[in-house]
Amino acid sequence: MKIKIIIASIMMISLTYRLVAQDLTAAADAFNAGIQFGKDLKYAEALASYEKTITICKQIGDEGMELQIKAEQQLPGTYFNLAKGLFEAKNYNEAIPNFEKSLQYADQMGEAKTADASKTYLAGIYYAQGNGDLKNDALDKAVEKYNKSLSYKPEYYKAYYGLGLVYKKQENLPLMKENLDKAISLAGDDAKTIGNAKDAATSAYQKAGAVALQANKYSVAVENLIASQEYNNMEPRTWFYLTIAYNGLSKWDDAIAAANKALELQTEDKSDIYFELAKAQENKGDKANACANYKNVTGGNNAAAAKYQIEQVLKCQ
Numbered sequence: 001m002k003i004k005i006i007i008a009s010i011m012m013i014s015l016t017y018r019l020v021a022q023d024l025t026a027a028a029d030a031f032n033a034g035i036q037f038g039k040d041l042k043y044a045e046a047l048a049s050y051e052k053t054i055t056i057c058k059q060i061g062d063e064g065m066e067l068q069i070k071a072e073q074q075l076p077g078t079y080f081n082l083a084k085g086l087f088e089a090k091n092y093n094e095a096i097p098n099f100e101k102s103l104q105y106a107d108q109m110g111e112a113k114t115a116d117a118s119k120t121y122l123a124g125i126y127y128a129q130g131n132g133d134l135k136n137d138a139l140d141k142a143v144e145k146y147n148k149s150l151s152y153k154p155e156y157y158k159a160y161y162g163l164g165l166v167y168k169k170q171e172n173l174p175l176m177k178e179n180l181d182k183a184i185s186l187a188g189d190d191a192k193t194i195g196n197a198k199d200a201a202t203s204a205y206q207k208a209g210a211v212a213l214q215a216n217k218y219s220v221a222v223e224n225l226i227a228s229q230e231y232n233n234m235e236p237r238t239w240f241y242l243t244i245a246y247n248g249l250s251k252w253d254d255a256i257a258a259a260n261k262a263l264e265l266q267t268e269d270k271s272d273i274y275f276e277l278a279k280a281q282e283n284k285g286d287k288a289n290a291c292a293n294y295k296n297v298t299g300g301n302n303a304a305a306a307k308y309q310i311e312q313v314l315k316c317q
Contacts, residue, residue: 027056027064031071038074043082050074076106076114083121092125099125123153130162134169142166157186161197168204176204177227198231202238205231209241218248236265236273243276247283255280275302282314291316 034049053071057064083098099118106115130145143166149159164180167173180197187193205228212221222245228238239262246255259277263270278293291314297306310316 023056023060024064024067027053027060027067030056031067034071034074034078038078038081041081041085043078043085046078047075047082050078072105073109076102076109076111079105080114080118083118087121087125092129096122096125119152123149123156123159125149126152127156127159127162130159134162134166137169139166139169155186157183157188157190158193160186161193164197165200168200171204171208173204173208173224173227177201201230202228202232202235204228206235206238206241209238209245213241213244213248216248218245221245222249234265236262236267239265240273240276243273243280247276247280250283252280252284256284269299271297271300271306272302275300275306278306278309282309287314287316290314 030049030052034046034053037043037046037049050071054068057068057071079098079102083095083102086092086095086098099122103115103118103122106112106118126145126149130142130149133139133142133145143163146159146162146166149156153159160179161183164176164183167176167179180201183197184194187197205224209221209225209228212218212224222242225238225242225245228235232238239258242258243255243262246252246258256277259273259280262273263277266273274293274296278290278297281287281293282290291310294306294310294314294316297303
């Protein structure tokens with residue numbers, strides 16, 4: 001009886017070894033197929049082969065561990081190559097999950113270069129999608145996409161620029177400023193993005209200043225117009241608006257200084273600037289210069305008012 005048990009045990013062990021050997025062979029064949037698929041640029045088929053290898057090796061146990069590790073090491077790069085091909089074909093929706101898989105396995109394997117490349121592509125895709133949402137005025141979706149982009153690349157300045165444009169459209173000037181400033185600080189030598197960000201901030205604050213002027217909120221106007229000049233202090237219209245605001249606040253010297261700067265920068269008709277300058281000088285008691293500048297008002301909406309001041313009020317010679 002003991003002999004029969006021993007023989008049966010030996011036969012079982014032998015059978016187990018044969019099965020393990022067969023499984024290892026199948027796993028090796030799948031792995032080699034994956035390598036060949038990769039060389040042929042058939043990355044989806046390569047992944048399927050590597051996954052088959054891993055599944056078999058897990059069933060085998062310790063004997064399959066070495067081959068399992070080799071197959072797992074192929075996953076980050078293969079997922080990346082598959083995702084890159086989908087990206088280049090502009091199939092972004094399918095590229096995203098494959099870049100995410102590449103990133104996941106690259107992190108597990110300690111492959112920093114592949115992980116960083118995957119993050120770069122993911123950030124770029126979500127940024128591009130955010131731009132599409134911004135163009136279509138789907139602003140909440142745009143914010144979501146830009147923030148998703150930044151979750152992969154926290155210093156991706158173009159996503160901050162996109163967020164700045166969203167908040168500009170929403171007239172949320174504090175958040176606009178925060179994100180445009182971030183874009184400007186991170187953009188390095190990308191002069192185009194820096195210039196665009198500054199232009200966006202300049203125009204937004206200039207518009208806010210003009211709106212405040214229409215409501216006779218002169219202090220608010222000054223605050224926004226000065227904020228505009230933080231990004232571009234060479235805009236003649238901003239200096240002109242400041243002249244109006246300072247006149248509204250009875251700050252004659254400030255109005256005169258702003259008007260003179262506007263005149264220096266303005267290359268087109270200057271009649272409106274001369275009118276505001278003359279108004280400040282008149283209120284300051286400088287009749288001679290007020291008369292001279294009212295006479296410089298040769299067109300525009302203020303021509304009749306300037307003529308009245310010259311003939312009826314100041315009685316200029």
